[in-house]
Amino acid sequence: MNKQTLEELKDKLEKEKAALEGQLKTFADKDPNLKGDWDSKFPKFNGEFGGAALESAADEVEEYGTRLPVEHSMELKLRDINIALEKIGTKDYGKCEDCGKDIDEKRLMVNPAARLCMKCQK
Numbered sequence: 001m002n003k004q005t006l007e008e009l010k011d012k013l014e015k016e017k018a019a020l021e022g023q024l025k026t027f028a029d030k031d032p033n034l035k036g037d038w039d040s041k042f043p044k045f046n047g048e049f050g051g052a053a054l055e056s057a058a059d060e061v062e063e064y065g066t067r068l069p070v071e072h073s074m075e076l077k078l079r080d081i082n083i084a085l086e087k088i089g090t091k092d093y094g095k096c097e098d099c100g101k102d103i104d105e106k107r108l109m110v111n112p113a114a115r116l117c118m119k120c121q122k
Contacts, residue, residue, distance in 0.1 A: 001094055001105065009112040010088050016113070017081045020074055027067050036079050040067045080113040096120050 024038050031037040043060035087093035094103050098120035107114055114121075 001102075005105065006088065006093070009108055010085070012112045013081050013085050013088070017078065017085070020078050020081070024071065024074055024078075028071050036075060036082065038071055038075055040064060040071050077113070080115060083115065084113040 028038040028040045031039050042064055043057065084093065094105075094108060095101070096103055096117040097115045099117065101117055103114055103117045107118060
């Protein structure tokens, strides 16, 4: 892979990483004790009890529950991006983690964080 393509892929990875972190920050905080982990913000209640307050609290808890799988998916994508960025300075970037063959450049242009070639991905 030529140096220009490698730089282009690195730039894509860094932009995607920044975008994912920006999205995560809107509803989660980085876990200071566990690298790569984010924690969705649990709703805070003001202690009111009554119809509207309880309904609002229930809505917030439901929203929290729907954010958890989104957070997990984004964490996995961010993990793959970080792995790719670490590999980009080595000869391991662009190599399939299963078979060791080169991952097609077209695949990397679409998904620069790809860890497997198309054959092994199937």
